[in-house]
Amino acid sequence: MKAAPFAYHRPDSVKEAADLLDEFGDDGKILAGGQSLVPMLAMRLTHFENLVDISKIDELQSIDLRDGQVRIGAGTPHAFVGMDDEVADSVPLLALATPYIGHFQIRTRGTLGGAIAHADPAAEYAAVALALDAQMEAVSSKGTRQIPASEFFTGLWETSLQTGEILTAVSFPVWGGRSGFAVEEFARRHGDFAIAGAAVAVELDGDDRIARCGIGLLGLGSTPLRGGAAESAVVGRAVGDLSAEEVGTLAIDGLDDIPSDLQGSAAYRAKVGATMVARAWTTAISEITGASDA
Template structure:
């Protein structure tokens, strides 16, 4: 099939882009890398009268270390994120998530802002943003604002963005100390979205007790999730706690897991617990060796 006809807009600035969104209303849609939108348009699962292309907006590209954070422009591609030394050093969890995204063609065109705004609950970047308490910077005709990742993802493929608002950058805090990071996911085939996945960050004190940790879950609910209760229980505990116990604890309270063609809710929960256990084990090993 072919997309329905639409009018194409290529603004030169972010301010021009949000002005177009405000003027055109619900009939307009932003396109950046297009790796999610274009297939939907081609199958006519989505139809818009106007597409606002962000590819000319060089001010939305780039990766900069700013003090204790790494700021990534929304139009920066997955491949650029994956090649970045600043990301590898400052946000290793994001660097390790990048090769898991689709295939290299998708990573060459897809953008981090597009992935965050698309808010697919089975995608890696939203889960990493939530796990690391990232901040999403946005722009609208009313000005700029910053949204914590914990408040950004509101439902299945939905976010706190207003219709005339776009993501301009994602800011990731840098963890210091004896830290370890890992991401694990289960897919039917390489490049598929995850049936279940876990992103883990852990920091140990001098006595190898858990000083700080974050456990993110994806593919198990309408939005990415944090296992906050399990995180709180782990603080101050010796790091040799059983990973399988942590995995079961992190997934025990999930009530939104649905059964589908890929497996029952119980099966997906067990897979999710296994992904948490694997990621926790790898993260702890890295932190111990730091």
């Protein structure tokens, strides 16, 4: 099957792209890396009269450390994010998540902003953005606004981006102190969409109590989710008083939209999800303490 006919536009700047989207309204769609949109168009799961290709806009491809945050241009390919030393040092969760994204061909063409704006429930970068309280930068012909990751994902393949807005950058906070990070996910085969997964960030204070915790969940709802119940429950507690299994269970408890499909029932996904959280928690804590059975 081939995509239905559409008009193709390739602007040279963000401003030009925003003006085009303003002109086209609901009939316009951003094309970034195309690794999600193009297959959907080819299978005729969606259609737009106008595609605005932003893949050649240089100002959207950047990685900058500033003011305690790493700001990454939305057009930066996954492969660049995964290979960048500054990202690995400052936002380890991104570097850890990148190898789970499809195969190397997809990581070469796909972009950070495209993956996040697509808002797939199993998207690795979306889970990282939630866990770290990232900020999304959206630009339209009317100006620029900042959107917290917690307010960005609104439904299946839906975000709070308004008609005419372009996701231009994502800023990830740099965690200092005694911090540990880990990503775990389970898929039928490497490169498949995750059945369930977790991105975990933990910071301990000087008394080995949980000072801060972020847990992003993959494949466990209609949108990327955050394990808020577990985050709230562990902060302030001594790390030695917490078992990984308890954290995993807390992260999944209260989720009421776990999907059932050909990959597994809701109960199966919940069990796998709790295990992925537990494994990621163990690795993150071990990174800080050097323990093998935290």
